[in-house]
Amino acid sequence: MMKALGSSRLSRRRFLTAGASLGIGTIAAPYVARAEDPTLRITGWGGKWGEIMKAEIGPAFESEFKCKLQTDSAFPYLPKLQASSRSAPIYDVLHTNSNEQWAAAEMGLVEPKIDPKLVPNLADVYPYAVSEKIVGVSIFTSAIGLGMRTDKGYGNVTSWKELWDTKYNGVRGGYVIPVNSLGQAFLMMCGTLFGKGQTDLDAAYAALEKLKPIKIVDFTGAMEKMLLSGEVGLCVIHDSGIYRYDGQNQPIDFVAPSEGVLSLEQVLTITPGSKMKELANAYVNYMLRPEVQKRLAETVWYSPANKKVKLDAKYDAKLLTTPEKVSKLIQVDWKWYNERKDEIDQRVNRIFRA
Amino acid sequence: MSSASTTRPNGVALFILPSALLFALFFFLPIGLMALMSALTGNPVVMPKVAFTTRHYARIVNDPYYLEVIWTTIRIGLVTTLVALAIGYPLAHWMARIKSRTGHALLLMAVLAPMLTGIVVRTFAWMTLLSDKGVINQTLMSLGLIAQPLKLMYTETGIVIGLVHIYVPFMVLTLTGVIGRIDERLEQAAENLGASPLRAFLEVTLPLSLPGILAGSLLVFALAISAYVTPILLGGFQIMTLPILIYQQISANFNVGFAAALGIVLLVISLMLVIAYNRALGLVSGQRELQ
Numbered sequence: 001m002m003k004a005l006g007s008s009r010l011s012r013r014r015f016l017t018a019g020a021s022l023g024i025g026t027i028a029a030p031y032v033a034r035a036e037d038p039t040l041r042i043t044g045w046g047g048k049w050g051e052i053m054k055a056e057i058g059p060a061f062e063s064e065f066k067c068k069l070q071t072d073s074a075f076p077y078l079p080k081l082q083a084s085s086r087s088a089p090i091y092d093v094l095h096t097n098s099n100e101q102w103a104a105a106e107m108g109l110v111e112p113k114i115d116p117k118l119v120p121n122l123a124d125v126y127p128y129a130v131s132e133k134i135v136g137v138s139i140f141t142s143a144i145g146l147g148m149r150t151d152k153g154y155g156n157v158t159s160w161k162e163l164w165d166t167k168y169n170g171v172r173g174g175y176v177i178p179v180n181s182l183g184q185a186f187l188m189m190c191g192t193l194f195g196k197g198q199t200d201l202d203a204a205y206a207a208l209e210k211l212k213p214i215k216i217v218d219f220t221g222a223m224e225k226m227l228l229s230g231e232v233g234l235c236v237i238h239d240s241g242i243y244r245y246d247g248q249n250q251p252i253d254f255v256a257p258s259e260g261v262l263s264l265e266q267v268l269t270i271t272p273g274s275k276m277k278e279l280a281n282a283y284v285n286y287m288l289r290p291e292v293q294k295r296l297a298e299t300v301w302y303s304p305a306n307k308k309v310k311l312d313a314k315y316d317a318k319l320l321t322t323p324e325k326v327s328k329l330i331q332v333d334w335k336w337y338n339e340r341k342d343e344i345d346q347r348v349n350r351i352f353r354a
Numbered sequence: 355m356s357s358a359s360t361t362r363p364n365g366v367a368l369f370i371l372p373s374a375l376l377f378a379l380f381f382f383l384p385i386g387l388m389a390l391m392s393a394l395t396g397n398p399v400v401m402p403k404v405a406f407t408t409r410h411y412a413r414i415v416n417d418p419y420y421l422e423v424i425w426t427t428i429r430i431g432l433v434t435t436l437v438a439l440a441i442g443y444p445l446a447h448w449m450a451r452i453k454s455r456t457g458h459a460l461l462l463m464a465v466l467a468p469m470l471t472g473i474v475v476r477t478f479a480w481m482t483l484l485s486d487k488g489v490i491n492q493t494l495m496s497l498g499l500i501a502q503p504l505k506l507m508y509t510e511t512g513i514v515i516g517l518v519h520i521y522v523p524f525m526v527l528t529l530t531g532v533i534g535r536i537d538e539r540l541e542q543a544a545e546n547l548g549a550s551p552l553r554a555f556l557e558v559t560l561p562l563s564l565p566g567i568l569a570g571s572l573l574v575f576a577l578a579i580s581a582y583v584t585p586i587l588l589g590g591f592q593i594m595t596l597p598i599l600i601y602q603q604i605s606a607n608f609n610v611g612f613a614a615a616l617g618i619v620l621l622v623i624s625l626m627l628v629i630a631y632n633r634a635l636g637l638v639s640g641q642r643e644l645q
Contacts, residue, residue: 076605083610086400103608170486170502176591179606215508216591231487341607350419352592 039068040279042093043077047221048244052299061286067279076100081109085273092274093283094136097181098265101135102334110136110269118281121288121306126326128263129305133331136269139287140302141329143254143261143320144182147173147227147237151251154233160193160257163234164210172214173226173235177352178345179218185262185332186236187344192330193259199336201344208351216352227252238264240301243318254318256328263329266302385621392614410615420599424619427595430510431579434517438574439567441518442525446566447559449526450533465523473520477587480516481507484588508590516584521577525570532566533559564638572631576624596620 044053050073058069072080072091078100084090086108094101094110104110114130114137116122122130122137129138148157154167163172175183187208188198195203215232217223220241226232227242228250239261242254268287270280286292293304297311303320304311311321320326337344391397392411396404414420449461468476483489484506491503506512536559544554582597591598596616603613 078608079604079610082400082608083397107608178602218586218591229487231485342609345602345607346417346419349594353594 037068038276039070040276040283041070041091043091043095044071044073046073048300057292065282078104087273089271089273091271092276092280094269098267099181099184099334101267101269103338105135111272114284119285121285124308125305126307128326128329128331133333136267138265138267139305140266142238142240142264142302144185144238144264145257145261146255147235147242148253148255149233149251150253152233157255158258160259168234169213171233173223173232174214174216176216176218177348181264182236188332189262205347243301260328260330263331388614388617391611392618394611410612423594423596423599427579430513431575433514434578435571435575437518438522438525439571442522442529446526446529447533449530465526469523473583476520477516477584484512507588508592510593512588513585513593516588517578517581521574524573528570529566533563536562565635568631568635
């Protein structure tokens with residue numbers, strides 16, 4: 001009896017053992033519980049996009065398809081995919097901008113097209129979302145135009161060419177062209193504005209030279225902050241970078257220039273070596289569902305690719321939600337651009353060096 | 355018994371083994387792989403046919419733009435080192451010679467305090483000071499001293515200011531130890547023999563503190579030429595340095611081979627500096643074996 005009582009006494013060793021077991025168990029429990037669930041590895045943006053994906057859209061997908069979504073939002077994605085094995089890629093679905101998707105497709109890292117039989121919602125997208133200028137499918141787009149301060153008395157801005165007006169010297173904003181999609185698209189626009197077309201690089205370089213002095217940033221988030229602080233008065237930006245401050249009484253506005261707006265597509269592709277093809281296609285189809293598109297569009301101010309989406313009036317008035325509005329989008333030939341990227345980068349790095 | 359003792363592994367060797375393995379795994383292996391990638395046409399792990407090439411290095415040598423980038427990187431490193439030394443030496447001398455323990459502790463805290471904040475935060479703080487709408491320009495403009503904002507950011511000067519602020523503690527801490535070990539009686543003897551305090555400093559303290567100056571300068575220069583965050587934020591991408599170019603090649607051009615070649619160039623610059631440092635140290639301290 002005494003022995004039994006003694007053996008049940010809580011010694012320090014037992015206490016530590018029990019404590020360690022409890023700790024390990026607590027840490028491991030979620031992984032053990034989910035060990036049976038298949039995992040779909042995707043990429044995705046941070047900020048508002050990341051918040052709603054984590055809070056609503058992602059969990060709803062996990063619940064419906066009995067799987068786990070593992071999202072990498074640490075940009076850049078492509079070098080990581082490039083470094084991973086082709087047969088066991090780091091991602092199943094790659095979400096990034098169109099220029100990078102083209103580079104990925106050229107390297108054989110993603111499948112160039114999505115199979116409409118496996119993704120039925122593809123039948124409902126606007127033609128631009130699956131055009132020959134798109135690898136995979138564009139699930140959303142933004143319009144790249146001009147962002148301006150409304151409290152500086154600049155007057156009515158209607159054309160891209162007003163960015164070259166000397167009154168904006170010191171408050172003009174652009175991008176680091178080698179690393180930014182908006183900057184690259186804008187370079188092509190310069191060819192159209194001052195030359196024979198998008199591919200007139202000489203005209204574009206000459207135009208960029210005349211754009212100095214200009215403040216350049218790498219990400220649109222940085223441009224938004226510069227515009228909000230007044231560091232920049234007129235800049236190249238996408239509509240969602242302005243509209244997301246709607247209702248906050250900020251003295252900024254988006255201008256859709258008369259020459260047309262450039263398309264900044266949010267593109268999904270599937271990696272050829274993915275072991276989760278069925279789930280990957282289901283994810284692409286899910287992201288194109290009208291209700292998912294509506295929720296995301298009204299959160300991050302992206303224009304939905306699905307024609308059937310009906311947005312609330314406030315969003316419908318500003319985003320590209322009709323065939324007429326969508327027809328104003330100018331898509332860039334990223335395949336052509338990427339083939340000359342090294343040459344372009346060398347030239348623009350020289351143009352913008354201090 | 356004797357055979358057992360001869361086969362027993364050396365205790366010190368066993369003690370060093372983990373760090374040696376760590377060093378081999380996380381230093382030599384990555385650098386070796388980087389050197390290999392810089393001389394290949396592609397990644398052999400994912401590409402079926404790759405061959406040896408010198409094209410990445412030829413691109414660096416043949417395009418003056420890359421040579422300009424290398425020179426800009428070295429220039430920023432040199433200026434940062436010189437300014438950090440000019441600011442750090444008097445501070446280190448003061449710290450080493452201050453009699454009050456409280457005073458020493460306060461100085462040490464003042465030097466270490468900035469290191470408790472992240473580099474990104476400190477650089478953003480400089481941005482709020484140096485930008486066109488920043489504290490300095492707004493103050494000067496409100497006082498009517500300037501009509502247009504001074505161009506403090508997006509210049510090499512802005513980058514150097516940020517880097518000096520970050521790396522001065524490294525210089526001070528390195529120098530304090532060396533100056534603190536110099537016998538003060540040597541300076542007193544020089545002054546007793548008729549030397550002025552300045553001459554005693556120039557002919558006694560300064561030469562004896564040269565190993566510290568070289569070590570601190572080496573540390574600051576190596577950190578400055580490999581800095582990424584500060585040059586990119588304060589230079590606004592208009593000042594291209596090697597680390598920025600390497601990141602650009604990997605993140606946007608996906609050209610790992612060229613990025614690796616640029617990395618090797620950065621490494622070679624650092625190695626040349628270490629060799630030059632060892633030679634200089636050998637010469638000033640008279641220890642020829644250091645060479």
